[in-house]
Amino acid sequence: GAGVSQSPSNKVTEKGKDVELRCDPISGHTALYWYRQRLGQGLEFLIYFQGNSAPDKSGLPSDRFSAERTGESVSTLTIQRTQQEDSAVYLCASSLEPGINQPQHFGDGTRLSIL
C-alpha cells in the first residue's frame, strides 16, 4: 500500500460522543493535511503539519476539533462532543513537502455520521 491510508472508513456515533480519526501518510511525506468535505460541497481546510514546525490550525472550526501528528508519521484528528453538523467526510492528504509543485495525495476519507 503506497497510498494515504485512513481509518475507519465509516464511523457512526451518537451526538455528544468523542471520535478519533486516523491517517497514515505516504512514507517519506513530510507534509500532512486534514480537510472536511460536506455532502455536495468542496473541501474545507482544517489543519496542516509540516515536519517539526508548529501546525497551521487556522481551519479548525471550533475548539472541539484537535489533531496530533507523531513525527512524520501517523496523525489523528479528534472531535469532542460531536454535533450533527460535524457529519461529513474527513479527508487526509500528504505531500513530499509543502513547496512548489508538490502534489497532495489524498486518502479515501472517513465518512462520519452523527446521529
Next chain:
Amino acid sequence: QQQVKQSPQSLIVQKGGIPIINCAYENTAFDYFPWYQQFPGKGPALLIAIRPDVSEKKEGRFTISFNKSAKQFSLHIMDSQPGDSATYFCAAKDTSYGKLTFGQGTILTVHP
C-alpha cells in the same frame, strides 16, 4: 479573498463532447492551480496543475487554460468518455502556505 468560485455546478455532455469547467479567484498570492477528479467513495486525485507563468498546459485529453489578468482558469476535457463521469474540483494555493483552497466542485456526466 480566499475563495475560489467554480462553475457550473453540474454538466452533462455526450461522448466525444468537450466539457469546460471554469474557476475564478481573488487572491493574487495564489501561484499554483491544480485540478482534482473525484469518484464516489474515493478521495480526490490530482489530474493536472498549472503555474501562473504559463497560459496553457495539456496532459493527454485534459487541458488547463489560465488567464492571469482575469484571475480565471478552466479545465477542458477533449473527446470526453463515460469513464470521465466524476466530480471535478479546481483548487488554488499560495505556496508560502500548505493548504489548498478548493472550488465547490462540478459534477460531470458523460452519456454514451
